[in-house]
Amino acid sequence: MPAMQAIRLFAPGDMRIVEMPRPQPGPHEVLCRVARVGMCGTDYAIYTGEASFVKSGDVRFPLTLGHEWSALVEETGEGVTRFGPGDRVIGDTGVACGHCNECLLGRYPRCDRAQAVGTVNAWDGAYAEYILMPERHLFPLPPPVSLDNGAMVEPAATALYAVQKAGVQIGDTVLVQGSGPIGILAAKLAKLSGASIVFITGRKEIKLRRALDFGIDAAINTTRESVSGVLRQRVPGGKVDRLIEASGSVELFNESLDLVQPGGAMSVVAFYDRPAEGFDIDRFVFSDITLVAVPGSLGMYPPILSLMAAGLLDASFLITERAPLFAAPDILPRLKENAEGRIKVMLEGAEKPGE
């Protein structure tokens, strides 16, 4: 049986490169040679064990991380019709059971027996030479979309779901809290959705500058400016129509409730290491805003791939560092150290199938 190298997480803090059997594609399955994997804050939170879903026992060890990836088809199982060797592909973040009523209706994200790729109840992710995926969860990369951008589709799709659930419309004023990849991508996608002005907040000048270079209208450095002060000067009523909370900070989540116009909306697209103590329910009720949850990228791959193929979204602009795939065990433990300008670290695997 052929083997492969994989980076396995055996417990929080215990990540090792091991040799394990290379998965064999069964019927309707595709074996993919990993080309790119984006390192994600979620990977870090699972590695350290600080994620609430690690503490709750929803992450089973050992697992292979990696849910932001692009790959080259290596081998197809019986009955696969849409892909052949060498095709460039990306995959869903969930692998559904394929048999329940929701699956039979094609509503895979609602399958309650789904496994999440590289996270909760994991289907083994892309921190490995190969990843196995059912054909139904794969998307072809259109020719103009690079492998780098392919690995950025998942965070971009998650950001787009946040923009759409916040109901961003032409002319809206928008504030995005947080200048990580999801925050910057959400701000860009709000702009592409027709927002009149998009603000982004953060604490690192170098990341905010990159956000401005990416086409965001205004950056607020919260280490020296007050968000409400800036909004009072720049938008009617001192509040925005739509707010996207992508910072993962309980304090910013609470403050954000006061920054949205009555009738506006706030979407939450982050994970928090603790419950929102201090959440003032009465103040929320009086605010007359809509609060919506964004757990992932549901159904948003096709519009992101269209934007990328049309040249309207180059998410690879947010890649600030590159490293070989198997350097992940050295990099992940230090992902938050010296992270002044770090936005997305891209791991590089194979460029060609069978390489």
Ligand SMILES: [Zn+2]
């Ligand atoms: Zn991610």
Ligand SMILES: [Zn+2]
């Ligand atoms: Zn199912």
